[in-house]
Amino acid sequence: MPTAEASELYALTVTEGDPSWAGALAGVALKLPVFHVLEPEITGQIPEDVYERELSFATFSLDADTVTEPTRRIREQNGAG
Amino acid sequence: MTIQLAGKRVLALGERDGIQGPSISACAKAAGATVVLEQTHCFV
Numbered sequence: 001m002p003t004a005e006a007s008e009l010y011a012l013t014v015t016e017g018d019p020s021w022a023g024a025l026a027g028v029a030l031k032l033p034v035f036h037v038l039e040p041e042i043t044g045q046i047p048e049d050v051y052e053r054e055l056s057f058a059t060f061s062l063d064a065d066t067v068t069e070p071t072r073r074i075r076e077q078n079g080a081g
Numbered sequence: 082m083t084i085q086l087a088g089k090r091v092l093a094l095g096e097r098d099g100i101q102g103p104s105i106s107a108c109a110k111a112a113g114a115t116v117v118l119e120q121t122h123c124f125v
Contacts, residue, residue: 001099002096002098002099002100002124003124005124006096006099010094010122010124014092014094032092033084035084037108038100041084042108042112045085045086045087045112046108046111046112047111050107050108050111051108053107054100054104054105054108055104055108058100058104062099
């Protein structure tokens with residue numbers, strides 16, 4: 001099940017570097033703008049039929065606000081994008 | 082912050098038990114982006 005912690009882990013990895021210091025991106029700050037696909041900025045650009053086919057089922061089983069908060073926060077903290 | 086996906090290059094990082102990489106790729110491509118990496122990880 002997707003969690004806020006998982007969102008935070010990958011968001012940090014592509015902006016500030018791997019927070020676990022276990023992988024190749026440890027200490028490598030790519031500063032990439034990171035978004036969760038369920039953020040309104042992204043879903044608003046996806047055609048409705050594609051959204052229904054690819055994402056609508058997932059929205060029944062996860063809390064979009066919870067899993068999108070870390071990506072938004074980390075993106076804004078880093079001024080990425 | 083707003084971003085326009087059209088014309089952007091996207092890394093589609095999916096989660097095995099959540100939204101998987103191919104679904105993110107399909108959404109990004111449909112919005113006009115180019116997917117340069119598609120992966121699905123397990124965070125358990």
